[in-house]
Amino acid sequence: MTEWFSNLELFQKVFWSISFIGSFVFIITLVLSFAGGDSGDFGDVDADIEADTGIGFQFITFKNLVGFFTLFGWSGIACIDAGFSKPVTIIIAFICGLIMMAIMAAMFFYMSKLSDSGTLKLKNAVNAVGEVYLTVGANRSTIGKAHVKIQGALRELDALTDSSTPLKSGTVIKVKAITDNGILIIEKLNN
Numbered sequence: 001m002t003e004w005f006s007n008l009e010l011f012q013k014v015f016w017s018i019s020f021i022g023s024f025v026f027i028i029t030l031v032l033s034f035a036g037g038d039s040g041d042f043g044d045v046d047a048d049i050e051a052d053t054g055i056g057f058q059f060i061t062f063k064n065l066v067g068f069f070t071l072f073g074w075s076g077i078a079c080i081d082a083g084f085s086k087p088v089t090i091i092i093a094f095i096c097g098l099i100m101m102a103i104m105a106a107m108f109f110y111m112s113k114l115s116d117s118g119t120l121k122l123k124n125a126v127n128a129v130g131e132v133y134l135t136v137g138a139n140r141s142t143i144g145k146a147h148v149k150i151q152g153a154l155r156e157l158d159a160l161t162d163s164s165t166p167l168k169s170g171t172v173i174k175v176k177a178i179t180d181n182g183i184l185i186i187e188k189l190n191n
Contacts, residue, residue: 012080015093019073026070029063058108064101072097122178125150125157129174129189136160136167136186146173146186159184 008016058064076093084092128148136144136159144167146159160183161167162176173186 011086011089012077015073015076015080015089017073018069019077022066022070022073026066029066059101059105061105061108063108064104067100067104068097071100120151120155122150122157122182122184125155125175125178125184127175129172130186132159132167132169132171132173132186135169138164138166143183146175146184148175148184157184158182159186161186161188163187 005013005016072093075096076089079089079092125148128150130146130148132144133147133156134145136142136146138161140160140162143158143160145156147154147156149155159173160179161173162185167173167186167188172189174189175184176187177185179185
């Protein structure tokens with residue numbers, strides 16, 4: 001292998017070196033990611049940036065740079081084997097590397113959007129339909145309970161009504177608003 005490498009011209013050596021190093025780091029990063037390890041020992045700043053929720057789309061990260069150099073090297077070798085000139089080889093390899101970075105950045109960006117904080121946001125209950133569980137007093141006289149499906153889960157929440165009659169257990173309701181302290185303002189649902 002060393003004899004083969006020493007017989008290459010400098011331009012080919014550069015692309016083969018970039019390909020080998022990029023692929024080696026890529027494989028180590030991939031194995032560590034699947035094993036649940038942290039590739040922080042290799043200068044991974046992604047973990048530091050991911051903790052900051054202020055940054056959305058991240059184009060220049062360690063993983064993206066590894067992907068860039070890996071694809072840059074291999075596409076450069078393919079261009080050399082196809083007989084392209086040196087400037088065309090560099091341009092095509094650079095474009096392929098940038099495309100890889102863009103794909104990886106977009107993939108990580110959209111994957112981060114899949115996460116769910118699990119925090120109940122009561123504003124999502126407005127206009128939701130539910131059922132009175134414990135009687136709600138008329139004109140906000142007493143707090144009752146209502147079952148309402150919010151964010152995909154059935155919740156039992158405190159409720160008040162502006163109705164002139166109490167809303168009895170089993171009454172189908174609709175959430176009109178939420179008070180500042182998180183109590184539902186409900187009304188009887190008219191079919």
